[in-house]
Amino acid sequence: MAKLRLILGDQLNTKISSLSDVVEGDLILMAEVWDEATYVRHHKQKIAFLFSAMRHFAAQLEDDGYNVCYVKLDDEDNTGSLFGEVKRALEDFDADGIVTTECGEWRLASDIKHWEEKLGLPVDIREDDRFVSTLKEFRDWAEDRKSLRMEFFYREMRRKTGLLMNGDDPEGGEWNFDSENRKSLPKGYKAPDRKSVRHDGVTKEVLKLVEDRFSDHFGSLEDFQYGVTRDQALRQLDSFIETCLPDFGAYQDAMATGEDYLNHSLVSAYLNAGLLLPMEICEAAEEAYKEGHAPLNAVEGFIRQIIGWREYVRGLYWLKMPDYAQTNYLNARRKLPDFYWTGETDMHCISEVVRNTHDHAYAHHIQRLMVTGNFALLAGIKPKEINEWYLIVYADAYEWVQLPNTHGMAIFADGGMMGSKPYASSGAYINRMSNYCKSCRYSVSKKTGDDACPFSYLYWDFLDRNEKKLRNNGRMGLVFKNLDRKDKDEMKAIRDSAKKFLDTL
Ligand code: FAD
Ligand code: DLZ
Ligand code: SF4
Structure with a gap:
């Protein structure tokens, strides 16, 4: 019998674990649902980016020959929740089990845990292997440590990946070159121009949908510049490596009126949604160093953000949730100002x-x-x-x-x-x-x-x-x-x- 494979909006990669063993007859389900779009009132561009990227990804899977069921937000029978959409799909599709990759938020993960019982079908929740470190690896590292400092975890990740390593030693003899970073901008400094992204019909339709249905959400859609396919995300990565990476380290902490991006990579939305993977980004940066295109302080600083900070915060989140979100050490009580x-x-x-x-x-x-x-x-x-x-x-x-x-x-x-x-x-x-x-x-x-x-x-x-x-x-x-x-x-x-x-x- 066949499997129903659920892909969430931030799992848009063909290498995702839930797709690793698809066979003919399986059905891949993706759904735009009201509950996910409104559990907080996301910025309009965040919804537009994800919906358009989801639609493009589904179309790519179909082109690749997969059997895909894609539910749009406005589809008449859309139940508004992921569970509702899984249940509805199972009415027409005879599956002997559900396969999905573990999701990134405690809120939804706790819900999915109960689906097996609620549906009376096995739900195979697979590890999310889009990260450099597994959650178990992080837990093992954290065990018995009094303090969980990122810097030490980062060194483990450097050793594990071999990025900027000479055998057991870090390239350049140091793990961290921040003493050469964090400069303020020189007078008259002009940040590199960014490539603009052209909207195709799919994105135009999504932008209209978001403007119509989420008009009261924060943010403007006027200057929507997100790539919505893996190819577009890769092009933006290339352009960052080419034009911004050399100065990334030096001006990483600088800010200036009207300079909205400076030399930052803008890859976080793509990485977190699955359009790009951490190692391919870091390898591209390392290559730029090896070719002499970008200096070590820039490349090490950039790689540290991804295999250091990003991996570390994920490990900490899953180690400490759900109690983590309830703490208020400084007893802060003031309302968020308008x-x-x-x-x-x-x-x-x-x-x-x-x-x-x-x-x-x-x-x-x-x-x-x-x-x-x-x-x-x-x-x-x-x-x-x-x-x-x-x-x-x-x-x-x-x-x-x-x-x-x-x-x-x-x-x-x-x-x-x-x-x-x-x-x-x-x-x-x-x-x-x-x-x-x-x-x-x-x-x-x-x-x-x-x-x-x-x-x-x-x-x-x-x-x-x-x-x-x-x-x-x-x-x-x-x-x-x-x-x-x-x-x-x-x-x-x-x-x-x-x-x-x-x-x-
Ligand atoms: P770059 O400066 O080019 O850095 C490269 C990449 O490194 C980023 O794309 C990101 O994937 C990773 N990275 C850098 N710093 C961090 C970090 N501290 N934690 C995790 N990854 C990091 N990042 C998010 O991805 N999502 C968030 O919701 C988020 N919320 C934040 C909230 C606060 C209060 C702070 C201080 C930081 C937050 N960050 C968050 C981390 C960081 O600010 C963003 O990842 C970064 O600004 C994204 O822009 P960029 O892609 O141009 O990053
Ligand atoms: C953020 C988001 C939004 C806005 N909409 C959807 C959606 O309609 N369907 C979907 O599958 N995922 C969406 N997401 C992403 C999920 O909220 C995300 O997968 C979970 O929060 C876990 O990280
Ligand atoms: Fe500078 Fe004004 Fe901000 Fe103070 S409030 S740090 S003076 S910009």
């Missing part, structure tokens, strides 16, 4: 990042971490609200990768499982890494008062408010020494400015 949606704030750095996010469902790492993330940390925004915002607004957002980055790295709600200390910083950091402050109505050099940069007094107020939880952190010694140097009057001015500002949110 300007995270509207961009309407005098803080130019935030309005720029929100604009980029609104226009492209994209912001690069430092914009996410040190602008919107840092503000949420300093202002004490409720973890649930800020986590949901990040899950909504980025085209690459799935909980397995979004949650550790937001909850752990950006707002320290996990109390230090992921990062050894909070990524809190004052306006001085943003000023060093960007030109945002030049166009801001606040003054980054003023410390308190109505014209002072809010990041600056909020930073000291944050340390003051959270002293009990943070002072004993070994890596916070210096900042608390600086806090201790502030006299009574200065502290009063900081607290007053912070209170006045926070009361307006």
Whole structure:
């Protein structure tokens, strides 16, 4: 008898484990469903990207001779849920079992676990082998370790993949070349132009569907630039390697008004949806180094993001869920301010990042971490609200990768499982890494008062408010020494400015 093989919207790769042993007579099911499109109110571009990529992938499978059932969102009998669509498919298709690849979110994974019982059919949930590390490997690595630092896990991944290795030694004699990275942009620096993507009929139809059915979701569809096929994603990867990779490391942390991508790869949405695989990206980058096209600091930094950070956050998510999402170490209670949606704030750095996010469902790492993330940390925004915002607004957002980055790295709600200390910083950091402050109505050099940069007094107020939880952190010694140097009057001015500002949110 035949199998029903379910492919989820972020499993768009012919090498996915659920397709590894398809035989004639099997049916592949893909479904656009209301429940997945609205469990949070995803950015319009995220839905458009996935629906168009799903439709193109289904068409490719059909061209390759597979038997595919594709359910569109507007199909009359669409039940609105993945379970409903599996059940409906089984009414017409006589299957002796269901095959799928484990899904990327706890929410849906917990649901799929019960399908076997609910359907009275075996459900074979296969490992997702699109990652460099297995979840078991991560668990074994994490076992008995007091602290789970990414850097050590990354070295294991370098050894496992052989990327930038000379036998047992790292290429260039060091594992990490960040001392050569993190530069601010030289005056007049112009980031490389990006190739634009032409929309075919399928994408045009999806864009219309999304505008009609999700008009109240955040974001604009005006400048939709996502590739929606593997070929288009590969072309964007090539173009990144060719034009952006050489400067990737140096300006990885830089930000500038109107520069929405700088030298970043923009591959996360493709990687997370399956259009690209991590090793092919890293091998292309390594090749560029070997050919002398890109320097080691850039290539090592880039590869570390993928086989280091990306693998590490996934391991941590599955190791710690579901309790992980419930923690609130700093007892943050403030509502998410409206300007995270509207961009309407005098803080130019935030309005720029929100604009980029609104226009492209994209912001690069430092914009996410040190602008919107840092503000949420300093202002004490409720973890649930800020986590949901990040899950909504980025085209690459799935909980397995979004949650550790937001909850752990950006707002320290996990109390230090992921990062050894909070990524809190004052306006001085943003000023060093960007030109945002030049166009801001606040003054980054003023410390308190109505014209002072809010990041600056909020930073000291944050340390003051959270002293009990943070002072004993070994890596916070210096900042608390600086806090201790502030006299009574200065502290009063900081607290007053912070209170006045926070009361307006
Ligand atoms: P590049 O800067 O070109 O980096 C290359 C690749 O490395 C990325 O495509 C990504 O796959 C990987 N990568 C880099 N940093 C990380 C990281 N910290 N964790 C995991 N992978 C990483 N990334 C997501 O894919 N989805 C998310 O929902 C997400 N949410 C985030 C939320 C916050 C608060 C923060 C601080 C970071 C988040 N990241 C997330 C990580 C990172 O910001 C994005 O992967 C990156 O900005 C995507 O752009 P890019 O492809 O141009 O990346
Ligand atoms: C994100 C998303 C959206 C917007 N829509 C669908 C969909 O209609 N059908 C589908 O199969 N998957 C969709 N997805 C991706 C899923 O939400 C994703 O597979 C799970 O969250 C697990 O990562
Ligand atoms: Fe942001 Fe402060 Fe700079 Fe304004 S002055 S852009 S609020 S860091």
